[in-house]
Amino acid sequence: MKIKVCYVISSLSNQGPPNVLYNIIQYMNFKKFDVSIITMVPEQKITRMEEFRALPIKIVQMSPDKYLNPISMYYVLRKEVKKINPDILHTHCPRSLFLVPFLPKKYKKYETVHIYPGIQQKIMYGKLKGAIVIALSHFFTKRMDLPIACSESVAQQYWNEQHFKMIAIPNGCSMPLWGGDKRQKENIRNILGFNSGLRYFIFVGRFSKEKNPDMIIKAFEELRNEGIGVVLLGSGDMYNELKSHECDNIIIPGFKSNVYDYMIASDYYISASDVEGLANTLLESMTVGLPCVLSDIPSHREVITKTTQPIGFSFNNKNLSDLKDAIHKVLKLDIESTSLYIRDLFQKYYTAKNMSETYQKVYVKKQK
Structure with missing residues (x-):
């Protein structure tokens, strides 16, 4: 029965x-x-x-x-x-x-x-x-x-x-593992309007205070001339306020159903959240093999401590300088070997x- x-x-x-x-x-x-x-x-x-x-x-x-x-x-x-x-x-x-x-x-x-x-x-x-x-x-x-x-x-x-x-x-x-096709990545970036000269971080989530998307925007405003950008997907009470900060290295399209395309087009994942259970968006980023910059909270530490080599760096999300330092550190990782390792880690645990x-x-x- x-x-x-x-x-x-x-x-x-x-x-x-x-x-x-x-x-x-x-x-x-x-x-x-x-x-x-x-x-x-x-x-x-x-x-x-x-x-x-x-x-x-x-x-x-x-x-x-x-x-x-x-x-x-x-x-x-x-x-x-x-x-x-x-x-x-x-x-x-x-x-x-x-x-x-x-x-x-x-x-x-x-x-x-x-x-x-x-x-x-x-x-x-x-x-x-x-x-x-x-x-x-x-x-x-x-x-x-x-x-x-x-x-x-x-x-x-x-x-x-x-x-x-x-x-x-x-x-x-349940997102499929991305195979690392560079041509596919470039095509999607062109379709989505990404700047070919920038390496992009991606945030996906609700635009609310506990997610701290405003802190991420502030960091990228101060890092504007360093060849990096950020795309923020989501909706919420802070959307209109955040949208006013959109510029050449900060993209805020709002809520999108094709998150997987945006993940493939991006190079790194970023979260400044105060609290998460175990964020689906972090796991989704792992299917694409994105190195990460994560706030130092228990669920983020849970993922990072399962690794035997760096997949990203954590930061104190009450400290803007600490966030910018973590961004600088993740940019130094070998993206191909790190990406392969992250996808293997996903298959093993998530x-x-x-x-x-x-x-x-x-x-x-x-x-x-």
């Missing part, structure tokens, strides 16, 4: 948790698992709904046209879960984490912890509401049958800060197939 797994998530937008969920499901053994998804709020313009619908799964939209209040949301969720009658309910967002624990005990309740609650919640919701969301996140996580950290560093943070143990299944990426298979083993083991 198949194990019935029902994932509960706010929406299927083209963002971190839904992308992780897609990578779990696309490699599942559907002879062993019956998979369904319940979404809780209307889809955004950047939804991946059609991609999910192409998989052999059932998708239930609780409220495709309007936002429900929490009480209505709970009753609709309970009704839909009763119809599906899953063995496992697996949450992937705060909304689902706060409601699923109130459902009957006969359902095994799992959670993927995509980030350690803290800085991001305070920036997204404000100090007071953010503190409440953080407290509730910790409270309900500790009451799930199986919380699963998206990285070793998130699991370690939970132990260090909460003295609470959880298993870790590191995020994985493929979506490996992540999905690990989740499936856990599902089977816990059902016995």
